[in-house]
Amino acid sequence: FKVAEAQDQKIENNEALSDLDEEFKDNHIDIIKRFYLVFESIHTYVMDLNHFIEEVNEGIYIHQTLETIFIDMEGKQLLCEALYLYGLMLLMVDTYFDGIIRERILVSYYRYTPQRRDTQSCIDEVCKLLRDTGCNISKKPNNYPEDYFKRIPINLTYIEYVIGRLRSDDVYGQISVYPLPKHRSVALANQASMLYICLYFSTNILHSQTAIMREVVDKYFPDNWVISLYMGYTVNLAEV
Secondary structure (H helix, E strand, O other), X not given: OOOHHHHHHHHHOOHHHHHHHHHHHHHHHHHHHHHXXXXXXXHHHHHHHHHHHHHHHHOOOOOOOHHHHHHOHHHHHHHHHHHHHHHHHHHHHHHXXXXXXXXXXXXHHHHHOOOOOOOXXXXXXXXXXXXXXXXXXXXXXXXXXXXXXXXXXXOHHHHHHHHHHHHHOOOOOOOOOOOOHHHHHHHOHHHHHHHHHHHOOOHHHHHHOHHHHHHHHHHHOOOOOEEEXXXXXXXXXXXX
């Protein structure tokens, strides 16, 4: 984007490049739009989540605060799932779309498509969220995915509530179904996956609160280090 005009001028001055550019646009514009809408939807999702949390804190919803919502079983589940799903979407996008590919899709969309006014997510903000993280199969950058997850700030109190409930509560009431201690990790498997994702939003707990992390490991991962995050997408904690 810093040299966009120079690149466009280079293409315009070369007939072969102009023909290739036009052919690429005609053949691929539909799929480029579809991919961009996926990226834009992730940005819209987190902006809507932030807006909702802000409205709750401002008292827009009468007699409702974050605390009262987390006391309610369904409210607690929904707010925990909201943060988990956002983190999951970021990880899956970075896993299945290399950063350089994402950036090329975003640039192509920017060049070939008029800017829309029917969305709250401008392309600049989408690019900032989904630009290359530097993560690939051979290496991961330092503080990944923590820095990636911080690209759009989320209310810290909300994050603390989510992690606190996932740490201490039986969010989905599974312990009564699996009452034996040896089945505890099975009962809390889904909750463990959510906690794994949500902890990346709190670098303080992840890197500085050793006692809390010890408690999390002993409770949720005593005998299971390969966890399923979503529909076959798994993580081996020994390799993280």
